[in-house]
Amino acid sequence: xxxxxxxxxxxxxxxxxxxxxxxxxxxxxxxxxxxxxxxxxxxxxxxxxxxxxxxxxxxxxxxxxxxxxxxxxxxxxxxxxxxxxxxxxxxxxxxxxxxxxxxxxxxxxxxxxxxxxxxxxxxxxxxxxxxxxxxxxxxxxxxxxxxxxxxxxxxxxxxxxxxxxxxxxxxxxxxxxxxxxxxxxxxxxxxxxxxxxxxxxxxxxxxxxxxxxxxxxxxxxxxxxxxxxxxxxxxxxxxxxxxxxxxxxxxxxxxxxxxxxxxxxxxxxxxxxxxxxxxxxxxxxxxxxxxxxxxxxxxxxxxxxxxxxxxxxxxxxxxxxxxxxxxxxxxxxxxxxxxxxxxxxxxxxxxxxxxxxxxxxxxxxxxxxxxxxxxxxxxxxxxxxxxxxxxxxxxxxxxxxxxxxxxxxxxxxxxxxxxxxxxxxxxxxxxxxxxxxxx
Amino acid sequence: xxxxxxxxxxxxxxxxxxxxxxxxxxxxxxxxxxxxxxxxxxxxxxxxxxxxxxxxxxxxxxxxxxxx
Numbered sequence: 221x222x223x224x225x226x227x228x229x230x231x232x233x234x235x236x237x238x239x240x241x242x243x244x245x246x247x248x249x250x251x252x253x254x255x256x257x258x259x260x261x262x263x264x265x266x267x268x269x270x271x272x273x274x275x276x277x278x279x280x281x282x283x284x285x286x287x288x289x290x291x292x293x294x295x296x297x298x299x300x301x302x303x304x305x306x307x308x309x310x311x312x313x314x315x316x317x318x319x320x321x322x323x324x325x326x327x328x329x330x331x332x333x334x335x336x337x338x339x340x341x342x343x344x345x346x347x348x349x350x351x352x353x354x355x356x357x358x359x360x361x362x363x364x365x366x367x368x369x370x371x372x373x374x375x376x377x378x379x380x381x382x383x384x385x386x387x388x389x390x391x392x393x394x395x396x397x398x399x400x401x402x403x404x405x406x407x408x409x410x411x412x413x414x415x416x417x418x419x420x421x422x423x424x425x426x427x428x429x430x431x432x433x434x435x436x437x438x439x440x441x442x443x444x445x446x447x448x449x450x451x452x453x454x455x456x457x458x459x460x461x462x463x464x465x466x467x468x469x470x471x472x473x474x475x476x477x478x479x480x481x482x483x484x485x486x487x488x489x490x491x492x493x494x495x496x497x498x499x500x501x502x503x504x505x506x507x508x509x510x511x512x513x514x515x516x517x518x519x520x521x522x523x524x525x526x527x528x529x530x531x532x533x534x535x536x537x538x539x540x541x542x543x544x545x546x547x548x549x550x551x552x553x554x555x556x557x558x559x560x561x562x563x564x565x566x567x568x569x570x571x572x573x574x575x576x577x578x579x580x581x582x583x584x585x586x587x588x589x590x591x592x593x594x595x596x597x598x599x600x601x602x603x604x605x606x607x608x609x610x611x612x613x614x615x616x617x618x619x620x621x622x623x624x625x626x627x628x629x630x631x632x633x634x635x636x637x638x639x640x641x642x643x644x645x646x647x648x649x650x651x652x653x654x655x656x657x658x659x
Numbered sequence: 660x661x662x663x664x665x666x667x668x669x670x671x672x673x674x675x676x677x678x679x680x681x682x683x684x685x686x687x688x689x690x691x692x693x694x695x696x697x698x699x700x701x702x703x704x705x706x707x708x709x710x711x712x713x714x715x716x717x718x719x720x721x722x723x724x725x726x727x
Binding site for chain 1: 675700703707
């Protein structure tokens with residue numbers, strides 16, 4: 221059931237998967253629009269331009285050398301022998317997609333796998349961009365993207381697919397069918413959330429966000445319409461993404477594709493309604509930004525679980541995601557002084573982890589496969605992400621910050637990233653107002 | 660404290676891997692993997708605390724600069 225299995229792909233499935241993949245950039249567009257809307261107006265143009273640049277860097281870096289570490293699912297990578305078992309840690313394919321078999325007319329799966337991975341790395345790379353809004357410099361973000369697309373994403377993507385050590389937990393240690401991640405919940409969502417946390421910590425909070433005395437200052441997103449429109453675009457992208465992933469990674473029959481898309485929609489719907497009622501109960505009126513985060517959390521949780529659970533489980537999983545998202549956003553900001561404008565740490569990181577765990581708890585398993593073993597496989601995957609990938613991400617970003625400062629200088633932050641980096645604002649006809657958020 | 664927190668996180672991961680390799684039964688493995696994750700969370704907590712203190716120091720410095 222893991223990616224890159226040897227099962228052949230019919231021409232019909234190839235055509236459908238390719239068509240779906242052409243829609244998946246809508247997920248990237250949706251997240252980029254949400255990131256922009258949740259930041260300040262004085263950084264809007266920099267935010268969207270930065271998203272384009274980050275996606276461009278991610279795609280190029282991944283195709284040039286990241287893909288050689290990621291592998292292409294079916295090929296074994298570099299292994300360590302521990303306790304008589306092969307632990308496949310990293311791929312070793314030729315650079316520039318040399319081992320992908322793109323020119324092989326008999327292989328239908330490989331080109332789709334490469335295209336899906338290239339789109340995945342683009343999405344993973346722009347998740348931290350929203351968390352570092354209003355203070356993360358574009359050149360620094362592009363350089364951090366080199367680390368994400370060249371090292372971090374390929375490592376995780378290799379582990380969870382094909383011959384990777386997490387995917388092989390079932391074969392090597394009898395833990396269910398091995399780590400299951402149908403729609404890149406680990407390599408895109410959780411990795412994106414963890415990189416977002418590193419960026420927020422290294423860049424520090426926006427000036428005036430946490431005053432010396434009193435509670436943190438609310439800095440609302442400048443364009444809630446962008447945020448909500450981004451949610452709708454993300455839905456279209458995610459529906460296609462999860463359905464295409466099920467076809468490519470899981471070799472799912474064509475008849476199950478509609479069910480996967482339906483589960484995605486059910487998760488998102490349950491999540492946004494849960495967030496709506498939670499915020500209404502908490503603040504007296506529903507909060508549009510948090511509801512948007514709840515919607516996205518429902519989509520994120522469906523990345524891992526959408527293709528593997530029943531509709532009832534999808535609703536429950538989405539509902540839990542919708543409940544924990546607003547609570548987490550508040551706890552992280554007020555309790556842990558985390559200035560995360562897009563909520564990427566909560567929405568992609570923590571909810572992504574919940575999605576991975578939910579696959580173990582509620583996922584459909586083949587006959588004879590134990591539930592406890594599957595939950596353990598998922599838990600080991602989560603442990604690898606928190607205990608190995610996160611420290612590695614922080615180390616890489618910390619080193620990069622020493623060479624190219626992540627945070628803009630004081631004047632740049634006061635002027636806004638648009639004026640500072642681009643020389644002009646996104647809304648030149650608007651009257652520039654004083655910074656009412658500064659105390 | 661931050662460095663110690665990261666080391667603790669990595670140690671938690673190795674505890675998880677050790678449980679996988681050394682322990683035969685599912686129950687024992689489960690218990691040790693949960694312990695490994697708790698150790699990782701402890702490390703993450705230490706790193707978080709270090710960053711909360713850094714954020715407070717930064718704001719305090721900002722407050723002094725504004726007064727000047």
